[in-house]
Amino acid sequence: MRGTGAEADINEKDEPGHDGGGVERPMTHPRPQSPHGPGVAAHEVLAVVFQIRQDRLSVLLWRRGRPPFEHHWVLPGGELGHAEGLDESIRRQLAQKVDVRELTHLEQLETRGAPDRHPQGRTLATAYLGLVPADIDPVIPADTAWHTASDLPLMGFDHAAIVTSGRRRLRAKLSYTNIGFALAPPEFTMSELSRYYRAALGHDVAATNLRRVLLRRGQIEETGESVPSGRSGGRPAAMFRFRARQLEITDAFAVLRPPARA
Amino acid sequence: MRGTGAEADINEKDEPGHDGGGVERPMTHPRPQSPHGPGVAAHEVLAVVFQIRQDRLSVLLWRRGRPPFEHHWVLPGGELGHAEGLDESIRRQLAQKVDVRELTHLEQLETRGAPDRHPQGRTLATAYLGLVPADIDPVIPADTAWHTASDLPLMGFDHAAIVTSGRRRLRAKLSYTNIGFALAPPEFTMSELSRYYRAALGHDVAATNLRRVLLRRGQIEETGESVPSGRSGGRPAAMFRFRARQLEITDAFAVLRPPARA
DNA sequence: CCAAGTTTGTGCCTACTAGGCTAAAACTCG
DNA sequence: CGAGTTTTAGCCTAGTAGGCACAAACTTGG
Numbered sequence: 266m267r268g269t270g271a272e273a274d275i276n277e278k279d280e281p282g283h284d285g286g287g288v289e290r291p292m293t294h295p296r297p298q299s300p301h302g303p304g305v306a307a308h309e310v311l312a313v314v315f316q317i318r319q320d321r322l323s324v325l326l327w328r329r330g331r332p333p334f335e336h337h338w339v340l341p342g343g344e345l346g347h348a349e350g351l352d353e354s355i356r357r358q359l360a361q362k363v364d365v366r367e368l369t370h371l372e373q374l375e376t377r378g379a380p381d382r383h384p385q386g387r388t389l390a391t392a393y394l395g396l397v398p399a400d401i402d403p404v405i406p407a408d409t410a411w412h413t414a415s416d417l418p419l420m421g422f423d424h425a426a427i428v429t430s431g432r433r434r435l436r437a438k439l440s441y442t443n444i445g446f447a448l449a450p451p452e453f454t455m456s457e458l459s460r461y462y463r464a465a466l467g468h469d470v471a472a473t474n475l476r477r478v479l480l481r482r483g484q485i486e487e488t489g490e491s492v493p494s495g496r497s498g499g500r501p502a503a504m505f506r507f508r509a510r511q512l513e514i515t516d517a518f519a520v521l522r523p524p525a526r527a
Numbered sequence: 528m529r530g531t532g533a534e535a536d537i538n539e540k541d542e543p544g545h546d547g548g549g550v551e552r553p554m555t556h557p558r559p560q561s562p563h564g565p566g567v568a569a570h571e572v573l574a575v576v577f578q579i580r581q582d583r584l585s586v587l588l589w590r591r592g593r594p595p596f597e598h599h600w601v602l603p604g605g606e607l608g609h610a611e612g613l614d615e616s617i618r619r620q621l622a623q624k625v626d627v628r629e630l631t632h633l634e635q636l637e638t639r640g641a642p643d644r645h646p647q648g649r650t651l652a653t654a655y656l657g658l659v660p661a662d663i664d665p666v667i668p669a670d671t672a673w674h675t676a677s678d679l680p681l682m683g684f685d686h687a688a689i690v691t692s693g694r695r696r697l698r699a700k701l702s703y704t705n706i707g708f709a710l711a712p713p714e715f716t717m718s719e720l721s722r723y724y725r726a727a728l729g730h731d732v733a734a735t736n737l738r739r740v741l742l743r744r745g746q747i748e749e750t751g752e753s754v755p756s757g758r759s760g761g762r763p764a765a766m767f768r769f770r771a772r773q774l775e776i777t778d779a780f781a782v783l784r785p786p787a788r789a
Numbered sequence: 790c791c792a793a794g795t796t797t798g799t800g801c802c803t804a805c806t807a808g809g810c811t812a813a814a815a816c817t818c819g
Numbered sequence: 820c821g822a823g824t825t826t827t828a829g830c831c832t833a834g835t836a837g838g839c840a841c842a843a844a845c846t847t848g849g
Binding site: 790791792793794795796797799800801802803804805806808809810812813814815816817818819 | 820821822823824825826827828829830831832833834835836837838839840841842843844845846847848849
Binding site: 305306307308345347348349350351354373375376377378379380387389391439440441462466468469470471474475478520521522523524 | 567568569570607609610611612613616635637638639640641642649651653701702703724728730731732733736737740782783784785786
C-alpha cells in the first residue's frame with residue numbers, strides 16, 4: 266500500500282471557475298495537481314438508437330460532413346450544454362434527429378474516456394441506449410440513415426464499439442425485463458412480436474413459447490381484438506399489448522432469493 | 528419532428544484546444560453553439576469500494592477536510608488527469624487509499640451530470656464499483672474509514688445515491704454472475720461464503736442451497752482440503768475456491784435462448 | 790360446398806433450476 | 820460414551836423454459 270503521496274488532492278476540487286456564468290472560462294492558473302493535470306475535458310453525449318425495421322435490428326447513424334472521420338458514420342449526439350444534465354442533453358440532441366415522443370426507452374449505457382478517442386482533443390462521451398417502436402417511420406434529416414446493426418458501415422471514433430455495447434445491453438434486457446414494450450407497437454400479434462425478438466436477439470424465437478413466457482410473467486395481455494387473418498389464409502391472430510410502458514425487471518428471475526418465510 | 532435547427536453542430540467538435548499540451552487551456556473564443564454553450568466540464572472519477580467486514584457490507588469513505596461538505600463523508604476518487612483513461616484514473620486514485628492488488632473487481636457503474644451536483648461548479652462524475660475480498664485488511668489513510676452500507680453517515684454531493692446504485696448492481700450480479708469470487712477469499716468454507724452472500728444480499732442464504740447452485744453452475748470447486756472443525760465442535764468443513772477470477776455471466780440464465788438444434 | 794393448405798392457439802410432455810426439509814456424517818466437549 | 824454442533828447428502832416440491840403434436844380457424848381453388 267502506498268497512500269502517503271497526495272491524498273490531499275483526492276476528491277478536492279476548489280475550482281474557481283465553473284461559476285455557471287459565461288462561455289469564456291477562467292481556468293488560467295495551473296494548479297499544483299500531481300503530474301496529472303486538471304480534470305477538465307470536453308464532454309459529449311451520444312445515443313445508440315435502435316429500431317426494428319424490416320425484421321432487422323437497425324441503428325440510427327449520422328454521416329459526418331467534415332474531418333476528422335469525414336464521410337464516416339457516427340452516432341447521433343453532440344456536446345453537453347454548460348447547464349445541462351446528461352439525460353436532458355441527449356434528449357435535446359436526439360430531438361434534432363428523431364421526435365422525442367417516438368423514443369419509448371432511453372437509458373445510460375456507458376462512458377468512454379480513452380485519451381486518444383478523439384483525434385482533435387480530449388473528449389469524454391457518455392452513451393445512451395434509445396429505442397423506437399417498430400410501427401413508426403420517423404422523419405429523419407438527410408444526413409442520417411438507418412443501418413443494419415449486424416452490418417455496420419465504416420464508423421468514426423469508437424462508435425462501432427458503442428453500438429456493440431448497446432446490442433449486448435438490449436439482448437440481455439430482453440431476457441429479464443419487459444423492454445420489448447419499447448420495440449413493439451402498442452398492439453401486435455404474437456408472430457409479429459416474435460419477429461421483433463428474433464431481430465433483436467439474432468436467433469429464432471418461437472411465438473408459442475414467447476407467448477407463454479410473457480403471459481406468465483404478466484408482461485403482455487390480450488386486447489380482445491384480432492386481425493382478420495392474412496391473405497394466405499390461416500387462423501386469425503389475437504392482438505396483444507404490453508401491460509407496462511416503463512422498464513420493469515422480472516423479479517422471479519433473481520436467483521438466491523430471500524427465504525420463503527422471511 | 529423538428530430537426531431543422533442546428534444539426535450542423537451535432538457531433539461536431541472542432542475544438543482548437545485539447546492539444547494535450549499544457550495546463551493552461553486556450554478555449555478563449557466562444558463558439559456559436561446554440562444556446563447551450565460548449566461541452567466542457569470538470570470530470571472526476573469516484574469509486575464505491577465494497578468489502579464484507581464482520582459480516583456487514585461496508586463501503587470505503589473519505590472524510591472531507593474542507594468545504595463544500597466539510598466533515599461530510601464522500602467516495603474516494605478525484606479529478607481525471609488530462610491524459611488519463613477513466614479506468615486508469617480510478618485505479619490511480621484508489622491506489623492512494625487501497626492497494627490496487629487488493630481490488631479483485633472493478634467496473635464502471637454510472638455517470639452523473641446534474642448541473643447542480645457540485646456547488647462549486649459544473650462537475651461530471653463517473654462512478655465505479657470496486658470489490659475487495661473479505662480476508663484482507665487494507666491499510667487505509669487516516670481520513671478514510673469503512674462504513675456499514677446500510678447505515679451510512681452524512682454524505683456529501685450525490686454520493687449516497689451512488690452507493691445505492693452500487694449496492695443494487697452488486698446484488699444483481701451476485702445472482703447471475705460469479706462475482707462472489709471478488710468478495711470471498713481465495714479459499715473458503717460454504718458457511719463462510721453464505722455469510723458473505725448474506726451480507727451483500729441483505730437476507731439469509733442457506734449454505735446448502737448456495738453450495739448446490741454454485742457447484743452446478745461450475746463456479747466453485749472443492750480444494751480437497753478441509754478445516755479441522757471449529758472450537759464448538761461439528762463436522763469439519765470442506766474448502767472451496769472459485770474456479771475463475773474474472774467476471775463471467777451465467778449463460779444458462781438467459782431466457783428466450785436460441786433454439787436447441789440451431 | 791368441400792378439400793387442401795396455412796397460420797394461430799392449446800395441451801402435454803420433458804428438462805432444468807432453485808430451494809425446503811430431513812437425516813446422516815463427522816466432529817468437540819464433558 | 821453420550822449430548823450437542825456443524826456440515827453434507829438425499830429426497831422432495833415448485834416453478835420456468837421450451838419442444839412437439841394436434842386442434843382451431845381461417846383462405847383459396849376446384
